[in-house]
């Protein structure tokens with residue numbers, strides 16, 4: 001069954017990790033998929049993987065820290081592929097440090113990529129969605145968008161901002177055929193997680209295995225999430241059958257925020 005047939009999905013951060021899994025899962029559900037990130041080769045490999053399964057994929061490289069480039073990319077997608085009906089704001093960056101050692105540059109980069117970029121991606125496609133009275137916006141936030149963990153004040157603030165935008169926009173466009181939701185993963189097996197593992201190894205002297213086990217222990221299931229599990233939630237929220245769900249946070253975290 002392909003419930004997303006006829007939809008065009010734009011996924012940011014689609015070159016690897018959760019975004020790549022989302023692009024593949026959306027294509028399997030029948031959507032045509034536009035993949036954006038900076039690494040052209042990785043994007044092309046992801047697009048090839050989709051095409052190998054019979055899906056349609058388009059590569060639009062983009063640096064999300066460049067606001068003008070976001071708007072230009074949206075216009076090119078519209079002109080060359082068609083109107084975007086599903087947006088998955090997934091690209092993100094997690095840097096951790098004790099609060100007093102967090103640099104302004106790191107704080108600014110996380111806010112720019114995790115919050116400002118999604119804001120501008122949505123701004124660039126929202127007028128078209130409003131006109132067509134049809135749209136699905138899914139923001140990949142984090143358990144850090146719902147709660148606080150030590151050494152992540154900048155990242156946590158950026159994800160709370162994304163969650164705030166999700167809720168406010170959801171209400172604003174609720175009567176216009178557009179839903180806005182967030183998926184909140186716990187620690188998930190991607191390069192981003194490897195960065196966190198390296199950081200723990202560097203700052204505590206623990207082994208890589210101990211560091212991974214430490215992160216897995218934060219999860220009541222005692223394991224790390226898989227990108228495909230997060231992608232499943234994204235596809236669910238993009239489905240026409242989820243049309244009554246808006247402004248919600250869907251955790252894919254093994255119960256982490258309840259523990």
Ligand SMILES: NC(=O)c1ccc[n+]([C@@H]2O[C@H](COP(=O)([O-])OP(=O)(O)OC[C@H]3O[C@@H](n4cnc5c(N)ncnc54)[C@H](OP(=O)(O)O)[C@@H]3O)[C@@H](O)[C@H]2O)c1
Pocket residue numbers: 012013014015016017018019036037038039040042062063064065090091092093094113140141142143184185186187188189190191192193
């Ligand atoms: N992994 C976890 O444990 C976890 C947990 C909770 C939430 N999340 C969230 O899930 C999302 C995806 O994370 P992930 O784990 O899949 O991360 P990842 O493996 O590090 O991938 C990050 C993605 O973002 C893209 N990206 C980074 N900077 C960019 C820029 N300036 N312009 C365009 N694209 C950029 C990267 O592509 P290029 O480098 O090619 O540009 C890549 O595709 C993030 O928002 C993250 O905060 C992850």
